[in-house]
Amino acid sequence: MVEDFPKFHEIESPIRTFISKRVIGIDQNTSVQEAAKKMVEFNVSCLMVVKNDEIVGLITNDDLKKRVIAKGRKPSIPVKEIMTSDLITADIGISVKDALETMATKNIKHLPVKEDNEIVGMLTFSDLIDVQKQKLETHISRE
Amino acid sequence: MKILHISDTHIGGARYFDKKALEHVVKESKKGSYDLLIHSGDVTQEGKKRHYENADKILFSRLEIPYVVIPGNHDKRSGGIALYKEHIGSPNGVLELEDSVIVHVDSGVQDSDMGRVGMIKFDMMRNALRKYHKKSIKVVVLHHHTIPVPMAGRERNVLSNAGDLLDLFLKFDVDLVLSGHRHYPNVYHIDGTVFVNAGTASGKKTRYGDANSYNVIHVDEKRLSVETRRISGEKDVDKKEYPRHEQRIFFDFGKRVFRIIHVSNTFISTSNIFKRRHFFNAQDIINSLKGDLLIHCGGIVKDGIPKDYDLAQKYMKEFDLPVVYSPAGRDINYLGYDLYEDHFGDIDQDFTADDVYIKGISSAQYDTPEGIIGEVQRERLFYQLNQRDESFKCIFLHHNVLPIPHAREKGLLEDSGDFLREAVDEQVELILTGTSSHPFAAQVGKTVVVNANSLSSIYQRSLFGNSFNVIDVYEKVLVVSEISSLWGTRRTLGIWERNNQSEQ
Known part of the structure; x- marks a missing residue:
């Protein structure tokens, strides 16, 4: 769960307190359609892809659009065929500023986060944006 | 070390x-x-x-x-x-x-x-x-x-x-x-x-x-x-x-066995403290979610007076799923104690479905926001729970048993120490509460404790606005999500493995 967008003065803070620490995954042989259903159900923009309890990749909203729908591929193909397997990860100790810079440089919106060489969470650009969106929705909807 | x-x-x-x-x-x-x-x-x-x-x-x-x-x-x-x-x-x-x-x-x-x-x-x-x-x-x-x-x-x-x-x-x-x-x-x-x-x-x-x-x-x-x-x-x-290390990635959920809609502090009344638009938007969203049960953890009305109760009964009837209630102090003040039973039934309500047992326990007292279950009632509650064979057991009440962020801690049950210990030791799988109008979820031992924000009162403490929770019980995991009353935006408050090998 992402709770807050880092405030300006927190830009040098470690990403530890801004990441989602409970991440939803999917088995690599599950169909793309099932993956999409899971993303819709939990309102998440990416899923970790798992093979025998090991993380082997990541699929995102954009992957579904670009690698399946735009290419006319069937929704029954397994997620392993469209996942990104060369994961760019960040250490839990890096600052928010450095994490955002990595995301901007590599042009990615999802950054799996590692501690002691294990993935322990996810920093998701769209989650951070959603937080702002929800606050804005609350602000403009005063009754 | x-x-x-x-x-x-x-x-x-x-x-x-x-x-x-x-x-x-x-x-x-x-x-x-x-x-x-x-x-x-x-x-x-x-x-x-x-x-x-x-x-x-x-x-x-x-x-x-x-x-x-x-x-x-x-x-x-x-x-x-x-x-x-x-x-x-x-x-x-x-x-x-x-x-x-x-x-x-x-x-x-x-x-x-x-x-x-x-x-x-x-x-x-x-x-x-x-x-x-x-x-x-x-x-x-x-x-x-x-x-x-x-x-x-x-x-x-x-x-x-x-x-x-x-x-x-x-x-x-x-x-x-x-x-x-x-x-x-x-x-x-x-x-x-x-x-x-x-x-x-x-x-x-x-x-x-x-x-x-x-x-x-x-x-x-x-x-x-x-x-x-x-x-x-x-x-x-x-x-x-x-x-020292917890499971962080959840991929095998199994089938969904039960869906609970968890709401609190609706504050239904003709006063502008009650946000009608939020309530009716939330009602539409909830009806579309096809839950198995709606649990209202109290604060149904603004005050325990006939006008508020009549309106609350009319509005709550529009939910398309079964509803169970547990009162807050404000629900039983003035004439509320009698009105509650007339309009919504017993003070302590329960619900049974296939392999699911959900038990309400009143923690409210007259004319005070403080809560207590009481020793006799607590003994009876856990005795009743122990008699049940269902594998999924849930208790719901108004007052919080874990402290709530962004609130001065005053709503805790007087006997929260004893209640929480017993619930965790008995491995009650879920406790739902509805105080202090801020969403929160955490797992204590094997017991997931969830508090609901206010669904439709102007008095709420979350920057995300009024909301309710959805608790999805899958065969292998329990997922708690918070949903905005007005917009239906969803975010996950937590995922926990059910019946795993973790300790108390």
Whole structure:
């Protein structure tokens, strides 16, 4: 769960307190359609892809659009065929500023986060944006 | 790392202080190969000069290992904090060791038994945790407890900002939070953080005939264990052991077996405190979610008056799923007690489905926001639960049993310590509450505890606005999501494995 967008003065803070620490995954042989259903159900923009309890990749909203729908591929193909397997990860100790810079440089919106060489969470650009969106929705909807 | 955790030595006159018990602790510190001794406050009985001099003579000057100590409320009596600084040192601080950090903070309020971590100290803790967050073992020491303690009488001295502290500790993945104050040893594992209360090491005021005690804590790369050792008495040692790393990626959910819609504080009335648009938008969203049951954790109406109840009955009938209720204090004030039964049925309601048992318990009292279940009622509740064969059991009530962030802690049940302990020991899978109008979810042992925000009242505390929760019970996991009342935006509050091999 992402709770807050880092405030300006927190830009040098470690990403530890801004990441989602409970991440939803999917088995690599599950169909793309099932993956999409899971993303819709939990309102998440990416899923970790798992093979025998090991993380082997990541699929995102954009992957579904670009690698399946735009290419006319069937929704029954397994997620392993469209996942990104060369994961760019960040250490839990890096600052928010450095994490955002990595995301901007590599042009990615999802950054799996590692501690002691294990993935322990996810920093998701769209989650951070959603937080702002929800606050804005609350602000403009005063009754 | 091996820590000797002691608390509440109450060094003073013989009426309050057992010198032999303290002698036992001092000997233990020499023979147990400890890396560190941590004293979580109430070193002295009354904070007097002679008590501090005695503490130095019979305890601190004899220790041969490093130690960390903080003041408790007794140490701050009669201006005792000045003497504490003179004899012991700074009441707050950070001890950095090779692979660990100990952040220790004075949570006492002078001449009061209350606990509080003020804004300056809160920032100091946050900054220290931020600076040392990569340390392998992070320990926080506070005299007052963050989580209610069982067998310690009426809950009244939990830290006033316990909810914000709990949130801070969980966000920074603190490993251990050590406290004292309640003179009863207790351990909880909450989402990867272990909260340890020590009993009194040498005070004569023990609870329920328990003996004096201390804790032996071992932390290695994979496990954290807490052993409570009684200095005398029948029950010598309690040992609890926890894994240090939790499951973070969830992919195998199994089939969904039940969906609960969890709401609170609708405050239905003709007053503008009730947000009609939020209520009706939420009602449409809820009806589209195809839940199996709606649980209303109280605050149904603004006041217990006929006009509000008539309106509430009319509006609540428009939900397309079964509804069960538990009242808040405001629901039973004025004529509410009778109106509640006339409009919504029994005070304590329950629901049964295939392999699912959901039981409401009233915690509300007339004309007060404070809650209590009561000993007789609590015994009856757990007796009833034990008679049931269903594998999924849930209790719902109005008052919170875990502290809630962004709220001064005042809604906790008076008997929350005993209630929470019993629910966790009985492995009740889910507890739903609805106080303080802020969403929160955490797992204590194997029990997931969820609080709901206000669905449709102007009095709510979340920047995300009014909301309700959806609890999806799958075969293998339990997923708690928060959904905005107005927009239907969803975010996940937590995912926990069901019936896993984790401990209590």
